[in-house]
Amino acid sequence: MFNFDENYSKLLDIAWKKFINSQEYDYSSIRPEILESWKRSRAFSVDPIHSKTTILTPEELNSRINSNLLLLNTARPYMEKLYSIVEGSSSYLLIADKDGYILDMIGDKDIIEKGKDTQLVIGANRSERYAGTNAIGTCLELKKPIQMWDGEHYVLPHKEFSCSSAPIFDSNNNLLGCLNITGSKAEIHTHTLGMVSSAADGITKELKIRKINQEIEMVSAQRNIIIETISTGLILLDEADNVIQINKNALSMLNFTYEDVIGKNLFDLISIDDPNDDGFHFSQEAYEFYNKDTDIYYKNSNLPPVKFNMSTNFVKDSRGLRTGTVIRLNEPKLIHKLVNKISGYQSSYTFDSIIGSSPAIRDMIDACNRVAKSSLNVLILGESGTGKELVAQSIHNASKYANGPFVAINCGALPKGLIESELFGYERGSFTGANKEGNPGKFELADGGTIFLDEVGDMPLDVQISLLRVLQTKEIIRIGGKYPRKVNVRIIAATNRDLETLIEAKTFREDLYYRLNVFSIQVPPLRDRKQDIIELANHFIDNFASSKGRNLRLSQEVSSLLIKYPWYGNVRELENAIERAVNITDEDEILFEHLPKSIQDYFITQERSGDEPQPGASIISQEQQLSQINSDYSLHTSSRNTIIACLMKTKGNVQSAAAMLGISRRTLYRKMEKYKINYQEYRN
Numbered sequence: 001m002f003n004f005d006e007n008y009s010k011l012l013d014i015a016w017k018k019f020i021n022s023q024e025y026d027y028s029s030i031r032p033e034i035l036e037s038w039k040r041s042r043a044f045s046v047d048p049i050h051s052k053t054t055i056l057t058p059e060e061l062n063s064r065i066n067s068n069l070l071l072l073n074t075a076r077p078y079m080e081k082l083y084s085i086v087e088g089s090s091s092y093l094l095i096a097d098k099d100g101y102i103l104d105m106i107g108d109k110d111i112i113e114k115g116k117d118t119q120l121v122i123g124a125n126r127s128e129r130y131a132g133t134n135a136i137g138t139c140l141e142l143k144k145p146i147q148m149w150d151g152e153h154y155v156l157p158h159k160e161f162s163c164s165s166a167p168i169f170d171s172n173n174n175l176l177g178c179l180n181i182t183g184s185k186a187e188i189h190t191h192t193l194g195m196v197s198s199a200a201d202g203i204t205k206e207l208k209i210r211k212i213n214q215e216i217e218m219v220s221a222q223r224n225i226i227i228e229t230i231s232t233g234l235i236l237l238d239e240a241d242n243v244i245q246i247n248k249n250a251l252s253m254l255n256f257t258y259e260d261v262i263g264k265n266l267f268d269l270i271s272i273d274d275p276n277d278d279g280f281h282f283s284q285e286a287y288e289f290y291n292k293d294t295d296i297y298y299k300n301s302n303l304p305p306v307k308f309n310m311s312t313n314f315v316k317d318s319r320g321l322r323t324g325t326v327i328r329l330n331e332p333k334l335i336h337k338l339v340n341k342i343s344g345y346q347s348s349y350t351f352d353s354i355i356g357s358s359p360a361i362r363d364m365i366d367a368c369n370r371v372a373k374s375s376l377n378v379l380i381l382g383e384s385g386t387g388k389e390l391v392a393q394s395i396h397n398a399s400k401y402a403n404g405p406f407v408a409i410n411c412g413a414l415p416k417g418l419i420e421s422e423l424f425g426y427e428r429g430s431f432t433g434a435n436k437e438g439n440p441g442k443f444e445l446a447d448g449g450t451i452f453l454d455e456v457g458d459m460p461l462d463v464q465i466s467l468l469r470v471l472q473t474k475e476i477i478r479i480g481g482k483y484p485r486k487v488n489v490r491i492i493a494a495t496n497r498d499l500e501t502l503i504e505a506k507t508f509r510e511d512l513y514y515r516l517n518v519f520s521i522q523v524p525p526l527r528d529r530k531q532d533i534i535e536l537a538n539h540f541i542d543n544f545a546s547s548k549g550r551n552l553r554l555s556q557e558v559s560s561l562l563i564k565y566p567w568y569g570n571v572r573e574l575e576n577a578i579e580r581a582v583n584i585t586d587e588d589e590i591l592f593e594h595l596p597k598s599i600q601d602y603f604i605t606q607e608r609s610g611d612e613p614q615p616g617a618s619i620i621s622q623e624q625q626l627s628q629i630n631s632d633y634s635l636h637t638s639s640r641n642t643i644i645a646c647l648m649k650t651k652g653n654v655q656s657a658a659a660m661l662g663i664s665r666r667t668l669y670r671k672m673e674k675y676k677i678n679y680q681e682y683r684n
Contacts, residue, residue: 012151100127135163382523385572404449412458430480
């Protein structure tokens with residue numbers, strides 16, 4: 001763990017001076033990603049003493065800005081929102097493109113002036129190639145968020161700053177640039193990186209939504225072209241049979257003008273086959289695939305009836321409900337059917353994805369199956385790492401909302417100022433820098449499906465009030481909006497916190513709790529479903545090992561230890577432990593030495609305290625091994641030389657060496673730690 005404190009600053013200063021002078025030194029006190037960036041900076045021949053970079057000419061800058069207008073226009077509202085939070089803290093926000101050129105900034109005047117001394121200005125290039133190790137350049141190089149402080153910077157003048165950067169991607173996950181907050185190194189705060197990352201993620205998601213909207217607009221434009229160029233008459237009706245679109249051919253065939261029909265109920269103007277049918281509408285199933293010669297009679301007109309071959313098709317939503325009708329008069333010679341289903345948020349897990357056969361997990365799945373068939377709000381309770389979102393997705397996919405979107409939002413991950421607009425959206429002009437077209441919120445995006453409110457216990461109180469209103473009315477009002485919008489959304493919330501305790505502390509509304517907790521699901525911790533541990537472990541082994549073309553198994557000892565371990569991090573901790581073991585083992589089975597150090601330390605501590613029995617019999621007979629070594633290899637002394645001799649004899653196999661010494665493998669690990677013996681040195 002690296003702490004941004006005075007001690008770390010001193011270590012950085014020493015290491016940096018050694019590094020720029022190419023001196024031998026133990027650099028383990030430096031974060032690995034920083035050290036690797038220093039190496040790249042040196043390879044680029046960056047001057048570590050003086051701040052130098054390339055700065056665009058006005059013409060080049062304008063060209064860069066024009067090439068990144070979508071990124072800049074999308075990012076600006078987020079920058080202004082973040083700046084409203086950090087204003088007055090000697091900080092400023094910058095946006096850089098994928099090549100590291102700064103294209104926009106906003107911030108406090110004093111720190112902006114100070115930044116000019118290090119060429120931290122619009123048009124400057126902050127890539128590692130020109131500016132060495134810095135948050136912008138290293139973020140772009142690694143394509144992941146990074147916070148950089150003090151002496152971690154490669155160039156001396158940059159060491160006065162603390163910087164946090166997070167990457168921004170387009171809808172195809174191509175790197176577009178990064179968002180950065182820079183301030184004085186004295187103002188370092190670990191939460192700053194989280195704020196920047198959330199904002200950058202918001203920009204990325206908004207860019208994806210904009211891309212989808214562009215595609216929808218393109219589809220609409222294509223539809224208009226098709227409707228007008230098609231060789232026969234075409235009429236589009238809404239679910240109430242009002243005319244929403246009609247082409248010129250249909251107007252000509254029916255002797256109507258555009259003003260005569262648009263927005264009016266078609267069957268207030270005409271009737272089909274029966275001139276006296278005043279109650280006709282297209283909701284009857286018989287007209288879903290209607291196609292025959294038809295007499296059309298005019299109402300309130302002396303015009304004679306006309307005959308056309310009329311075909312109809314219903315337009316349906318994902319629930320199978322009719323939302324409109326397409327009428328074609330005369331079959332056209334050529335019809336282009338436009339199919340471009342734009343998929344949004346999706347879920348992939350079902351109840352079959354939940355591994356385990358313990359009574360606790362079976363009871364939970366039974367409860368989930370029952371509530372999935374209803375529209376009830378669900379509150380999922382459980383510790384971190386138990387798989388609450390997996391449960392939420394499974395409920396969604398087993399419900400009548402399965403064909404709709406599954407929209408997840410982590411209520412604890414968004415800055416307080418952004419969560420309301422993220423949930424409920426905003427109208428255009430609702431705040432400075434807002435998207436001029438407005439923005440839908442997560443509830444609108446989830447319409448017809450499920451919204452998953454993770455970490456709902458971290459939701460601010462003022463947002464809780466708005467959420468309560470949505471639960472009561474099934475309507476949302478965008479920020480800056482006047483009129484409610486109906487939403488058909490199934491709400492599933494989750495938390496690892498005790499909401500009743502939060503209610504007592506007045507940080508969570510009691511009425512919201514009861515609205516959410518119509519049906520609660522308790523996800524059991526892994527320690528309460530021990531019989532599932534080996535099944536889960538084998539499932540993870542299959543997942544991780546199959547991609548490497550390997551067949552692995554758990555050793556008998558490790559199987560026993562996995563069941564005994566308390567798993568405070570639950571399934572997530574077990575998955576991480578297995579993934580690590582699969583990736584470091586060269587054996588056919590996972591042994592004790594392949595487990596994470598935290599798990600090894602737990603059992604070594606247990607053995608020292610006498611709470612945990614030693615592992616069972618070794619795979620090598622003790623008598624056989626004793627006959628192969630000299631009497632100097634005493635069972636009782638287990639001196640340093642004895643241990644080394646056993647390791648040499650077994651070529652570094654800890655299990656065999658422990659058997660030769662007549663002690664448990666964990667005891668041998670403890671002794672190797674005491675005598676500073678590295679068993680890997682004897683493997684060859």
